[in-house]
Amino acid sequence: MAGLLDDFFMRALVAGVGIAIVAGPLGCFIVWRRLAFFGDTISHAALLGVALSLLINSSTTLVVFLVSAFVALSLLLIQKRTILPADSVLSLLSHSTLALGLVVLGFISWVRVDIMGVLFGDILATSVTDILIIYIGGLTALIALAIIWRPLFAATVDREIAKAEGMNPDRANIIFVFLIACVIAISIEIIGVLLITAMLIIPAAAARRFSSSPEQMVVISGLIGSASVIGGLFGSLTWDTPSGPTIVVAALACFLVSLSPLANILVLKKAPHS
């Protein structure tokens, strides 16, 4: 294992697949709940987290997690009380945290910051420590998701049924928001601010055609995400294209295949299950 991870390409593969396995299941909830723009906003807020972590010279993952979780929780609060429409609030927070992050980066004259790296990630620069953070953080997130699965899914279908029938949908929602912040924090340096939402949403969208239950969709989404990472990384190696965007393009290709008649063969195979 240690020998395997000596190679930067292997490290990128292992890290990317780890992120995809966590992003797939959480991405399904983002798609089911129509939270795509919400995910975008939190990931943009992560840029502010990166800037602040450089400013106070602290762990990027930790600061990004705290800032993302803070923005996500304030979104939940603001949406309950504000007179502005939800999408305007999201757009406001999304772009103001992005701008704020860039302004803070501008102030930090003593560090040379690779803006492209922050926006699009640098999966080929993944270290063994990064891999450890991804797998420990990712495993924690998946275990937490398994624990809140039933109330979270019930609240996704209908919050009022969940609440009336004795579940605690609000607690599940808050934990879910923390899990999204966690995924963004562990993948920010690998995938980047602008592309992490794609890793959450595109594999989930592609998995829909092949799934006949939410549990199936979550697993298939993780698999499609992993396939996109592997395909994208080999593609970027072959054609010398930027790796993050190539992974997203590979995910897009999976989604297009799921829409095409080609997918019918796979869908039909699954139909007579019991």
Add this chain to the structure above:
Amino acid sequence: MFIPKSPLASLDAAGINRGGRWLVRGVDMTVESGEIVSLIGPNGSGKSTTAKMILGILPPDEGIASRYSHLRVGYVPQTVSFDWSLPLTVDRFMKLTGRVSSTDIDWALSETVTSHLRREEMRTLSGGEFQRVMLARSIVRKPDLLVLDEPIQGIDFTGEIAIYELIKRIRDELHCGVILISHDLHVVMAATDQVICLNGHVCCSGTPDHVASTAAYRELFHTSEDQTHALYKHRHDHRHLPDGSVTDYYHKSDQHHSDSVSPPNSPD
């Protein structure tokens, strides 16, 4: 299954205020095991809001909502929509809020005549099938309290009667309390132990016979000559006598209908 003696759930002078306007106020109600309580009233009279208070979905802004602890609830809300992105079969939907055995699913689906839909996706169901499946899901966990908000939407007339018979049968079989919200007065009046007539407040309540005999009920639902007027104004602080003359304010004690408490143009 447990059968508590005290009320399963109750409201005590409960009300919900949104932006300074009372959606519903001063509601007293109780529901006991084996009892069917119907909430009736015009649109916007606070029926669904009242049900949500008693279920704990909306905490009352004044008054008290209480429920028996560990109450097993089955709830059919007025509207639920399923996104295309959500792969959800009828079978999986039955297990939404708790583990249930396959035998119980069989039972709930056959009670609601939907056994043939078990493998179908929720979003492919027709309106009537959807309502039946919603009902099946609400009974599958053998609830102590069943709350049905307009359970017969999209169901044809013969189906309607079957649904009400089913609700009575479920009540007898599970000995559960039932809160029923419906527009269909004739069937409601026939299938109910207790009726609560709402219009922003409790207009009248009691047995169906008693409620049907009150002026408030007639004003709300039966005013033949000027129905629209009655529904919009609904300020029965007087009573029409058979000869057309007007008698004094009907029930002074609660002051619900006197001008001193309701401002002009208020919905009641």
